[in-house]
Amino acid sequence: MAAAGLEEASLLTWLFRGAPPTGGPELAGYLGALAGLGLEALGREPGRLSEERAQLGAQTRALAFAHYKAFIRSAECTSETGRGFGGIERGLARLLGRLPPFQETGRNFVRDAEEIALNRRMNSLTLNRHTEILEILEIPQLMDTCVRNGYYEEALELAAYVRRLERKHATIPVIQGIVDEVRHSTQLMLTQLIQQLRTNIQLPACLRVIGYLRRMDVFTEAELRITFLQARDAWLHSIQAAIPDDDPYFHITKMIETCRVHLFDVVTQYRAIFSDEEPLVPPPGEQNLNEGAIFHGWVLQKVSQFLQVLEHDLQCGVGGRLDSLLGQCMYFGLSFSRVGADFRGQLAPVFQRVALGTFQKAVQEAVAKFQDGMDSYTLISAPAALGSTIPVAVPTAQPGTLQPPMVLLDFPPLACFLNNILVAFNDLRLCCPIALAQDVTVALEDALGQVTMIILAFHRAEEAAFSCREQELFVQFCTAFLEDLLPYFNRCLQLLFPPGQIAQTLGIPPTQLHKYGNLGSVNVSRIQEPLTFILPKREAAFNLEKELSLENPAPGPELAELSTPTSPGDGGEGSMETKHAAQPDTLLATA
Known part of the structure; x- marks a missing residue:
């Protein structure tokens, strides 16, 4: 059966040249009958089919001629029906074109109706909740009033209530507007609280303000x-x-x-x-900030x-x-x-710098005044009888005082220089740190070196015009400077900076103090060296021996006051004033 079916399919394909066969079951039946005919019958089949076709055509023409009116009516009905269907189709098209706008209008109507109904329900609900809504709407005004009148407790409660409203109804525009206005008032309150801290506020008020700031959580x-x-x-x-x-x-x-x-x-x-109690272990997720x-x-x-x-x-x-x-x-x-x-330890360097600067300035002013004095000084103006037996009016020294050399009264530039230096010493005694011993000594030694240079310049300028008497007076001038003024300055320094106290500060024996440089003692040999050629050899040797004896001086009395000689123009030539300086309670001692 399967083989017969394949042969029939291949036959149909050959007969119709690859085109698919149409005709349904009649064609299948005809093909089945055709397959059962013999060869002769098959040869007569085309003729039979042509005759049958001619008969059918004649019958069709006879039928059309006999019933031509029906065919005409049928054609007219078909035409009318086509025209009717065309009108219906056009009307239907117009109807379909109008349906979408109508549908949209209906939807808009329904939506408007729903919105009107919703607004009506909201208006009814708003009317029923008018009091509560009014209270919420008045929150910004109430908040501003509380802040401006200083009712911070109530303002914080209102701010907390508004924060709860924001969490529940953050999408409502009215609530968002209220939140913004309350936030502005909160910022004003923050500014006022911080401004209170910028006034003379007491501790209880500070506690309240900080409490409010903590509750604001900003x-x-x-x-x-x-x-x-x-x-x-x-x-x-x-x-x-x-x-x-x-x-x-x-x-x-x-x-x-x-x-x-x-x-x-x-x-x-x-x-x-x-x-300020810091936790030993920081909380999880937080850095340990040392507050x-x-x-x-x-x-x-x-x-x-x-x-x-x-x-x-x-x-x-x-x-x-x-x-x-x-x-x-x-x-x-x-x-x-x-x-x-x-911070008392940080005060010492400040006062040390100021005290040293003041002393250095005073010493330089003393040198400048000495220069001016030497410019106008002549040896002729010195007392005619140096070393004479004429008594000089000298005030009685008080116990514990350090009396200046009287011989300096015969040489006004040296007397004025000593007076100015003693004024600087008196000012230094008010605040005299032991740490300034070397700096003060160096400043005084430099000033004395400048004085030496001024004396040498005076000698070079006036040497050619010196008489024997003037040469003798100049030698006595240099002798008084080296043998009286310099040792007196060293005694003053030792009273200002006691060697025992310096040695105790340094932690060394007093006998080893000279190994540490200029600590409360001027280097006399350095100052004397430029003037050695002026002094007689005997006096130079005596000065050197005197300097060696001053390296380890015997302890003197405590410095209670410093007496300052005045220039002849201040209190009369040959006079001397005693300037008392108050002894400070303690001396600032720093290493």
Whole structure:
């Protein structure tokens, strides 16, 4: 059966030249009958089919001729039906074209109706909740009133309520507008609270303000500490800026008082508000920020600023009142030791620099005055009878004083130079750190070297015109300078800087002190060397022996006062005044 089917399919393909056969079951039946015919029958089949085709065509024409009216009516009906269907189709097209706008209009109507219904329901609900809605809408105004009147507790409660509303209804525009207005009022409250910290606020008010700031939750703990210190620092700076700076002494005394009182108050407030106890193990996910270092750094900054102001005012000059300022500064530093910020050790270098600078300036002024005196000095103007028995009016020295050499009264330039140096010594005694021993000695030795050069210049200028008497007077002038003035300066230095105290500070025996250079003793040989050719050999040898005896002097009385000779023009020629200097309670001794 399968083979017969394949043969029939191949036959159909050959007969129709590859085109697919049509005709349905009739064609299949005809092909089945055709397959059963013999060869002769197959030969007659085309003729039979042609005759059958001719008969069918004749019958069709006869049928059409006999019933032509039906065919005409059928054609007319078909035409009319086509035209009707065309009109229907055009009307249907117009209807379909109008349906979408109608549908959209219907949707808009439904939507508008739903919106109107929704608005009606919302209006009804709004009318029913009018009181509650009015309270919410009045929150910004109420918040602003509370902030401007200082009712911060109520303002914080309103801010917390608004934050809860924002979390629940963040998408509602009205709520968002209320949140923005309340946030603006909160910023105003923050500004007012910080501004209160910039005033003379007391500790209870500080505690309240910091409590409000913590509840606002706008700063971390470190930021809150920094904000507090910045605000208090601004207030402290405003007080300090109001101090007049015309008089350096008045300015620095007021600055010391202001810093001691108000800065201590700020420190007390900070320690009462903030705790500097740091956790040994930081919380998970947080860095261990040493918040105590913030306060430590601020205190160091304030101390550094005070020291800068102190040094600036001291450099401007305080009229020889260093001892008073030193006492006030030491009391200031001692008061800060109660809060762990004792800075007295940093005061010593400041006062040392100022004391040394003042002394060096005074010494240079003394040298300049000596130069002026030598320019107008003539040996003729010296007393005619040096060493005469005419008594000189000399005041009785008080016990414990160091009496200046009387012979210097015969030489006004040396007397004036000694007077100026002793004034510098008296000023130095007010604040005389033991650490300045070498610097003071070097400054005095340099000044004496300059004086030596001035004397040599005077000798070179006047040597050719010297008479025998003038040469003798000039030798006595140099002898008084080397044998009386220089040893007297060394005794003054030893009273200002006792060798025993220097040796104790250095931790060495007093006999080894000379190995450490110029510490409270002027190098006489260095100053004497340029004038050696002027002095007689006997006197030069005597001076050298005297210098060697001064290297280890015997302990002298404590320095209670320094007597200063005056120039002949001040109190009359040959007169001498005694200047008393108050003995300070303690001398600032630093290594």
